[in-house]
Amino acid sequence: MATKTASPKSSSAPATGAFTKETYLRWFKDMLLMRRFEEKTGQLYTMQKFGGFCHLYIGQEAILAGMITAIRNDDKVITGYRDHAHPLVLGTPAKNVMAELFGRTTGTSKGKGGSMHYFDKARNLFGGHGIVGGQIGLGAGIAFADKYKGNDSVTLCSMGDGAVRQGILHETFNMAMTWKLPVIFIIENNEYAMGTSVERTSNVHELYTLGESYDMPGEPVNGMSCEAVHNAIAKACAHCRAGNGPYLLEIKTYRYRGHSMSDPQKYRTKEEVEEYKQQDPIEGVRKMILTNKWASEAELEKWDEEVKKEVEEAVKFAGGRLSLHQRLSNGRDRTHAQVERYHDRGCRCEVEQEGGRQGQERRHPRRDRDRQGHDGIRELFGRHSFAHRCAARPNRPGRFRARRFREGRRGHHRPVGRVRQGYARTGRCTCSES
Ligand SMILES: Cc1ncc(C[n+]2csc(CCOP(=O)(O)OP(=O)(O)O)c2C)c(N)n1
Ligand SMILES: [Mg+2]
Numbered sequence: 460m461a462t463k464t465a466s467p468k469s470s471s472a473p474a475t476g477a478f479t480k481e482t483y484l485r486w487f488k489d490m491l492l493m494r495r496f497e498e499k500t501g502q503l504y505t506m507q508k509f510g511g512f513c514h515l516y517i518g519q520e521a522i523l524a525g526m527i528t529a530i531r532n533d534d535k536v537i538t539g540y541r542d543h544a545h546p547l548v549l550g551t552p553a554k555n556v557m558a559e560l561f562g563r564t565t566g567t568s569k570g571k572g573g574s575m576h577y578f579d580k581a582r583n584l585f586g587g588h589g590i591v592g593g594q595i596g597l598g599a600g601i602a603f604a605d606k607y608k609g610n611d612s613v614t615l616c617s618m619g620d621g622a623v624r625q626g627i628l629h630e631t632f633n634m635a636m637t638w639k640l641p642v643i644f645i646i647e648n649n650e651y652a653m654g655t656s657v658e659r660t661s662n663v664h665e666l667y668t669l670g671e672s673y674d675m676p677g678e679p680v681n682g683m684s685c686e687a688v689h690n691a692i693a694k695a696c697a698h699c700r701a702g703n704g705p706y707l708l709e710i711k712t713y714r715y716r717g718h719s720m721s722d723p724q725k726y727r728t729k730e731e732v733e734e735y736k737q738q739d740p741i742e743g744v745r746k747m748i749l750t751n752k753w754a755s756e757a758e759l760e761k762w763d764e765e766v767k768k769e770v771e772e773a774v775k776f777a778g779g780r781l782s783l784h785q786r787l788s789n790g791r792d793r794t795h796a797q798v799e800r801y802h803d804r805g806c807r808c809e810v811e812q813e814g815g816r817q818g819q820e821r822r823h824p825r826r827d828r829d830r831q832g833h834d835g836i837r838e839l840f841g842r843h844s845f846a847h848r849c850a851a852r853p854n855r856p857g858r859f860r861a862r863r864f865r866e867g868r869r870g871h872h873r874p875v876g877r878v879r880q881g882y883a884r885t886g887r888c889t890c891s892e893s
Contacts, residue, residue: 478686480753482528486685487744487759489527490520491766493544494741496553499770500543500560504720508778509560511573512589516544518715521740522647523548525688526615530696533610537585537598538617540575541647541714549582553769554776561777591652592618592625595644599635602642602705613699615692617645621652623669624660632705636673639704643695644670646709647682653718654726667709675707682712683738 497515504513516523519541527548538545546556551567559566560574567579568587577587585601588594598616605612622628623646635642646666650657657664667677676698681687688710695706713735717724748754 478689480748480751482689483744483748483751483753485528486521486524487741487748488762488766489524489548490685490741490744491763492553492769493520493523493547495763495766495770496547496556496773497543499774500557501716501720503560503774509562509573511560511575512540513560513574513720514541514718515714515716515720516541518735518739519647519649519682519712520544521685522617522645522682522688522710522712524740524744525685526645526692528685529689529692530615531612533583533612534696535583535585535601535605535612535614536617537594537601537614538587539591539594539619539622540587540589541619542575542577542587545587546577546579546582546584549579549584551577551579551582551584553773557770557773557777563777565776592622592627594618595622595625595627595631598644599631599640599642599705602635602640603638606638606640611700612641613696614640614642615645616642617647619652620646620648620650620657620666621655621660622646623666624652628669632670632673632675632707635705636675639702641699641702642705643692643699644675644705644707645692646707647712648709649712649714651714651718651726654722654724656726665709667707670705670707675705677707677709680708680710682710683735683740683743685740685744 494517497517500513501515501517503509523544536545536549543556543560546567547553555565555567556577558564559568559570559572559577562570562573564570566572567577572578572587575587575589578584585597586594588597594616595618598614602614602616605614618628632644634640635644648657648666652660657666663669665679667679670677678691680691691708691710695708698704698706713732715732715736716722745759748759749756
């Protein structure tokens, strides 16, 4: 099979203007790979095949397709946690991207990063960051390093519309302009930060104007059009490479899926989502290809099948029996679902882990489920236990129980020893979505 991972960045940035057949075909194939990969990812997550968080990029693909044809190999990319599509478009093989989700050592971050922390040094991808806005300062730092070393590469630092409300944006804009750093700040404005619309967070809704008080040039871009994105990024790159300092792009886009997989999407209507789907960038590029007879309907179908096969192969490569680490994350994820009502009230939760012998991972699924209580949520893995507690009720630490199971005859697990009961110690919060 002619499996095709997204082609790497071009060695020199093409000029703006009319686009060739090759560019359209590339946009089509790149976006198809991102879309099919994420559709599969969503499915696997729902089937609890992997744990952690899962934020899909579906609907926003034109941003990356347009970006990749406008930048050079040595340009750097950094983004937030909605990052599965970034390594794909930069040329990381789909199987390694999938393996990362499954917590495999063959993943791009050796399975330790998961959905929100993709890194690929060889392809100049600097993450994947779970802290909203965390990448803004880091992006400027990468650009500073390039300027210091005398390179003329540019850093593309993407963030969501929610991230622009973080204080770090203003400090970074100020420094980046003062030092004329070669960085393009890309606001991927998909209209919502979780369930909060742009209108509800500030009276400034045109986010590209946020750079004005620092004299940073900025412009809005249609994020459903690869052509518009390519032109805007090519122009911004030229500005940065000429030593003029940073550039701000507000790319107006939309995510078809919820914020993450557990989002009931009560903050928007189905009609609104449908309206954006009518402008789907993949459909737009498909029409362009067919109208110009650059490929036949059958060829487009064939490419789609090839991409689906590539994704299936990636799943096979990454799949199999889940590791202990992965099962632990799955467990943690279930407990996250249970404490979500606390998140809704603006609380933070703490996750504690009480040590145990790593090898003793006997598990009794039914008891596991039964023991997930209201406040102290238990996950039993032999002597390995997890407990959550809500910071809004600091005087009431989450209770946990740990109980060891020994494998009995006919493979049954039966409890051994006394039920240990205690109070969880305060631990580090591992919930980056809290
Ligand atoms: C510093 C910080 N505050 C809050 C959160 C919780 N959080 C996770 S995603 C998110 C919304 C961010 O939305 P946006 O920047 O628009 O990105 P999008 O999800 O739309 O791509 C929030 C508030 C966090 N991860 N980090
Ligand atoms: Mg957003």
